Amino acid sequence: MSPNVRRAFLRVFLDDLPGVRVTDNSPNRKRNLLKTVPGLLISAFFLWYTFKNIHPSDFRTVRLGHPAWIVGVLGFTLASYTLRCVRWTRMMLPTGAGFGVCARVLMTSLAANNILPLRIGDIMRVFTYAGDLGASPSVILSTVILEKLLDIFVLVLLFVSTMGAGVSAHFKMLAEITLGISTGGLLVLIFGARLLIEPLRSLFAKLPQSALVEKIDHWVFLALDCIRQIGIVGSVQLLVYSGVIWFCEGMIFVSAARLLGLVTDQIGPWQAVSATNLSYLIPSSPGGIGTFEMAAKTSLMSHGAEASQAAVFGLVLHAWLLISVTGAGGILFLIHRFKIDNHKPLLVEIETLPVELP
Template identity: 25%
Template sequence: MKNWRTWAGVLISLLCIFWLVRGTNPRVLYDTLRRTEYQWLIPVVLLYAGGMWVRAVRWQLLLRSSGSVDLGRLFRWSNIGYLINNLAPLRLGDVLRGYLCSEGAGINLVSVLFTLVVERLADVVALVLILVALLPRVDLPTRYLAPVLWIALAAAAAVAVMILVAVRPRWSLDWFDRLARRFPALDRPWLRRAVHSAVKGLAVLGSGNSVAGVLGWSLVAWLAAGLQYYWTARSVGLALPAPAALLLVCLTSLGMVVPASPGSLGVIESITVLTLALFGVGREVALGYALVLRAVSYVTLFGLGLVSLWSEGIDLQHLRQALARPTKQQGDTERE
């Protein structure tokens, strides 16, 4: 199943790249890249690093029910995870940073992984809220709204279930017990431990202040991303209005739910070209802008990731072992 998803993602990325290349004038694209004023990218790099720090603060808040975790280490683990997400398929970087946190902070792996699920859902909710606020300012075609609506409904349903579990943990565990009695295949020690750990990982959502804090930090992170997009547009000579930059952040980020190669290569660029066309931006200028965004993202992620690997004392061999251990642990647990 994982191999199928990987190859489907690669195929989608290749199709997007083919579509981009086929209709692009290389000379105009080259001129766009040549005119880039790289001094405008300095604040973009700083904003990117700041956004990663904000995400680490949010993660610390989500882990509060499991204990106190050093913010600096969470920042470094996040950097390592995002680096691997851009190199490996199936978001293995998220599994890796969950494992590093579990090992480094002594927290159950399932509890940590459920905080990452909450992170993703909080991101979707924040993006949808920003998009709703932008609707009076931008003329968005209906074909863009339908998939966003479905994603929003799915995220809202998942968040509601998680908050219910957090508010009524005992009821949730009793419900699983009844389900296990009805279906004996579910009545296994490893699965019971996993369910208890999952409920513990969601405990932070039982507090209204914590929910507001998680959502608030998510909004700060995405507004910082909007500033990154805005300043990058300045670097390529594109007078992109602030609402357009935020709209682009929302659509490209929500578009990452589409299966693709690591880093959503080709998919993000295609969404960027299509979205900027709504504002009268030519294909080559839009693609040049997307490529500069990609380059800045990669340079910053690789820089932060490599420094974090060095700070944590993780070399290539340790990295491979760490990537293999969560899968091995899961297999060992399921055999119990």
């Protein structure tokens, strides 16, 4: 890939993001601020819509109905994010990156996603920490793509399996079509990555050459090569990891429901975990504030929960997840900076991106 195309790629995906500079020209601060305003407005709307009929006294009624379930919330949160680190370490196995560095980089990126706009944490994982991982940004990005694909597949499968009776036929059909597409795509990638390389190479060679075609060609083959190196057995192992990860995530919701005395059926928390995590696909403020609460309330109400209980549950649980994940990632980030005696400001560190993609 030519240097000009590589520079164009970075401009398309990274240029003008808050705190990120690809070219030598610093982005306009006012323009960057305007880019964050729509997300904040979307979050504000969803928060208003979720809590518009909730009386402030409902928040004061929150009690720990069964305190023993605190152990479940803490234990399954630890298990879920530890397994995420294990899964990504398995993806990075061809690069030689160990569990310690993968866990630190992954948790730091998740923490950054919760406090910085436009998924800056994922960009940091791909570019800022490529040297720490001993891998090129291209390879890291392909693992991030695979990670997201696995998560979406499991979440859509869980969502379709737990849809309440009140869901419209059209929405149910859309969910089932999405599941079919994600299932087919995942099966093709896992079992047909090697077979797809040559046909796709011939297809791209026949297309009119342009910067866009060259860019798509580059990233498609990066993803396929990543999966090819992991192999069929490794890909199936990653799928199993993903299933266990989301089981633990679901048990966080179940434990929190028992802890807060939420009245719902057994399926309600599992519907909530799929809906709330899929809600991150909706553009909003960092951390998915507003969309998470709305998804939790809607899904739990479809399984018998009262509106006030469901809304308060979503808010309390979201606060826990944001605090725990951001706290863990922040601690690992600070420990590493102290260990290597790094005094560079965080925003300056984020700006340290390559001009060209390796």
